[in-house]
Amino acid sequence: MHEEDSSSPRDNLYISGLKNFKGNKIKIIFSDGSYIHVLQDIVLNNHIYEGKELTPLTYEQLKKDSEILEAERYALSLLSFSQHSKKNLALKLTKRGFSKNCINDLIFKLEDLGYLDDTEFAKTWVASRILRHPEGKHALLAGLLKQGIERTTAEEVIQKLVSDETELDLAAGLYKKLTGLHKQDEKIAAVLKARGFSYGVVRKVMG
Helix, strand or coil: CCCCCCCCCCCCEEEEEEEECCCCEEEEEECCCCEEEEEHHHHHHCCCCCCCEECHHHHHHHHHHHHHHHHHHHHHHHHHHCCCCHHHHHHHHHHHCCCHHHHHHHHHHHHHHCCCCHHHHHHHHHHHHHHHCCCCHHHHHHHHHHCCCCHHHHHHHHHHHCCHHHHHHHHHHHHHHHHHCCCCHHHHHHHHHHCCCCHHHHHHHHC
């Protein structure tokens, strides 16, 4: 989790010590007793050493660069396991303790690099959903909106992947399954409606 270690200095500070911290972080201790934790790579890249003088601007930049790099590494580890919508990734980064500005900058960067794409996420989500848990267009739209996908994008993806015929086939498959479980028609109709199938689709499927 990222934490702010101390308030911003008003005057230049001298580094009085460097100590290894958790994981791959370094604790930078200043002459006034304050300290910050930054990633080792940031320390190396900025040639940080004992006795070096830091201006308030450099101090803030160190913290910012370290937070962004840490957030990026965490985000990429999440994306290596599964696709995320921008909203879902931002929520996980927030829970991890990263600042709003850091998250916004990182989301923009990852989107620009092609690591984040809400349209592709929506396509994958809909394809997986109708395979594992058949639903109608209404439920799919609500699900995508909940995932943080913009309504226009969600509607375009559903229109492309779920035709009226496909939706009817999904409802028919679910109807057949429920009939095999000896469910009464009233209960079957209630389940179909709860799964987001329209009244017209339910009526066609149930004859």
